[in-house]
Amino acid sequence: MSNNSIIPVTKPYLPSRERLNKYLDGIYDRQWLTNNGQLVKELTVRLEEYLGVENLLLVSNGTLALQIAYRVLGISDAKRSEQVPEAITTPFTFIATASSLKWEGVEPIFADINPFTWCLEPKNIEAKVTENTRAILPVHVFGNACDVESIEKIAKKHNLKVVYDACHAFGVKYKGESLLKWGDAATLSFHATKLFHTAEGGAIVFKRKEDLELAKKLINFGITGLESIEVLGINAKMNEIQAAMGLSILDEIENNLATRERVWMGYIGGLPKELTLQKISENTTYNFAYFPILLKSEAQVKNLASKLKDKGVLVRRYFYPSLDTLDINFLSNSCAISRDIASRIVCLPLYSELNQGGIDKILETVKEVV
Numbered sequence: 001m002s003n004n005s006i007i008p009v010t011k012p013y014l015p016s017r018e019r020l021n022k023y024l025d026g027i028y029d030r031q032w033l034t035n036n037g038q039l040v041k042e043l044t045v046r047l048e049e050y051l052g053v054e055n056l057l058l059v060s061n062g063t064l065a066l067q068i069a070y071r072v073l074g075i076s077d078a079k080r081s082e083q084v085p086e087a088i089t090t091p092f093t094f095i096a097t098a099s100s101l102k103w104e105g106v107e108p109i110f111a112d113i114n115p116f117t118w119c120l121e122p123k124n125i126e127a128k129v130t131e132n133t134r135a136i137l138p139v140h141v142f143g144n145a146c147d148v149e150s151i152e153k154i155a156k157k158h159n160l161k162v163v164y165d166a167c168h169a170f171g172v173k174y175k176g177e178s179l180l181k182w183g184d185a186a187t188l189s190f191h192a193t194k195l196f197h198t199a200e201g202g203a204i205v206f207k208r209k210e211d212l213e214l215a216k217k218l219i220n221f222g223i224t225g226l227e228s229i230e231v232l233g234i235n236a237k238m239n240e241i242q243a244a245m246g247l248s249i250l251d252e253i254e255n256n257l258a259t260r261e262r263v264w265m266g267y268i269g270g271l272p273k274e275l276t277l278q279k280i281s282e283n284t285t286y287n288f289a290y291f292p293i294l295l296k297s298e299a300q301v302k303n304l305a306s307k308l309k310d311k312g313v314l315v316r317r318y319f320y321p322s323l324d325t326l327d328i329n330f331l332s333n334s335c336a337i338s339r340d341i342a343s344r345i346v347c348l349p350l351y352s353e354l355n356q357g358g359i360d361k362i363l364e365t366v367k368e369v370v
């Protein structure tokens with residue numbers, strides 16, 4: 001089989017070379033590659049405008065975005081206390097959600113998800129609150145809004161911080177406003193496989209300006225002047241080449257979104273009704289970032305994946321495994337719903353260039369299997 005006929009689960013969006021070159025020419029003219037350069041400043045303003053948010057900070061990747069948010073909000077801190085701080089999170093997500101907590105000395109406590117929206121279930125969050133709980137870290141999984149109102153109530157009642165891992169939720173609106181406005185902070189990943197990307201990169205959207213100001217110091221080693229270092233920092237800066245990629249893609253974002261929506265509609269029209277799809281929360285827009293389908297059993301998933309593979313189509317069991325099953329030093333909290341969903345889920349290929357011929361080939365196999 002030639003490489004051309006392979007359908008991968010995703011392909012990075014590549015902007016026009018001409019457009020990218022224009023930004024790169026500017027970098028060569030200025031000879032400024034990193035440390036809050038002109039393109040990073042420009043991308044910050046353009047993203048705040050596009051997303052409809054304030055207090056956005058660009059960083060080098062989505063995992064550091066989470067870690068910086070924990071530090072700024074005092075969820076993890078350098079002065080390790082006697083008791084290990086805990087954050088309540090979901091096991092139905094990408095590993096970085098939980099591993100970033102553990103890496104910062106915060107114990108991820110898994111609470112189970114809602115079986116329909118696949119986001120953290122507020123009732124299950126409250127049951128996990130202890131005197132060591134400092135934060136809730138929900139994920140807007142596949143871009144679907146969490147029950148943000150209930151989560152805010154629980155956080156207020158127990159005096160907890162809320163950080164949303166919004167890595168899938170680029171551009172999503174809830175009740176007509178950016179979903180990223182919820183929580184003390186919301187983080188984005190601009191990894192190559194995401195809807196909007198900078199090859200590697202990410203951002204944090206803070207609720208409060210003073211948190212943004214502290215984060216700016218933390219991502220640059222805590223350096224605040226030529227001869228002053230004020231806080232314990234790290235290196236999490238975005239560079240100019242990353243920003244050039246981001247600006248080029250942002251220039252073409254409408255085209256990117258429209259082509260993804262076309263693929264999404266191509267699937268929806270021909271899906272057998274035995275399949276279950278994610279229930280999108282009320283008042284939430286959809287960004288067409290993923291196309292997850294829920295099958296009847298794990299056996300069906302394996303059957304579908306292998307049949308598709310024979311035809312050169314690669315799907316991904318995403319998210320699998322459920323993070324509460326991992327043996328990497330997480331406490332064991334058994335989440336039955338997350339385990340069940342993770343065992344039966346598959347993400348179908350979704351990227352701008354996927355044509356109707358490819359979509360039909362995939363749909364045919366899906367019908368055969370269910």
Ligand SMILES: *Cc1c(COP(=O)(O)O)cnc(C)c1O
Binds near residue numbers: 062063
């Ligand atoms: C991609 C992703 C991350 C990690 O982002 P990186 O930029 O790859 O570090 C974290 N959480 C979720 C939900 C993601 O999808």
